[in-house]
Amino acid sequence: MNAAFIFALVIIAAVSAEDHPSPATIAKDNEHLWIGKWKSTGRQEHFEDFMKALGLPNHDVHDPATTHELWKEGDKFHHKIAAPEVNYKKHICFKLGEEGKSSYNGTEFTFKYTEQASTDLTMDVTMPGYNKTIVDIWHVDGDELVKTFKVAQVVAKRWYQRL
Template sequence: MNHPNMKKDQPVTLQTFKKGDKYHHKIVVEEAGYINDVIFRLGRETPGSYNGQQITVNYEEQGGALVGTVKYPAHNKVIHNTYEMDGQNLAKTSECEGVVHKRWYNKQQN
């Protein structure tokens, strides 16, 4: 994300849930006024947008993890993502052009 109002330690809320046969991957950064809800079906390449850019996503379940690709045609980039539980936290591992990063999300009680 490229948001001028966003601090390095800005809290990010990530919600991934299923509604009918569609999955929602909702990203919220309250202090930056950012909300993005990527909606997809497992095993199908689905168009969407992220930060103003057109993307396609294709996810499937593999061994309890959500695994897939996000394609950014305008930049000729493909990001490979894996979301899986790591204890009580959600771990996201992403790889693009040989660069790997990992991020953890803490579970909040509602």
């Protein structure tokens, strides 16, 4: 590799790091216990029913190794989701109580995060194109996080451990 190419990579990495500091270096927050880095344990309940309720009955419902990183920077929070096995990455920047917009595979959706208590974070996701609303509730108990997914009358859960 030539020196100019390596220099360009270093500059890009530095700019990216300034825009989004590494959440792995951010310590557990006592005000918002859901802040931190979480990795799926593989334990889940009723996820096949949840995927069917979304209209995705043939979707593979096994729990790919997924990490969620949540951190606060100023008055904004960040939620970085990664599931390398299925080549999925998403970074959402949000303010509690404010609606935001994003998309996934061309599907537009709105979201709003709210905090019910220092141990509970809720994310409401509305997908107008599918006429669906999903409610995700994150509940922390020590170093375990249980994510409850709700769509219509269907409830599913996945478990995560703090890293």
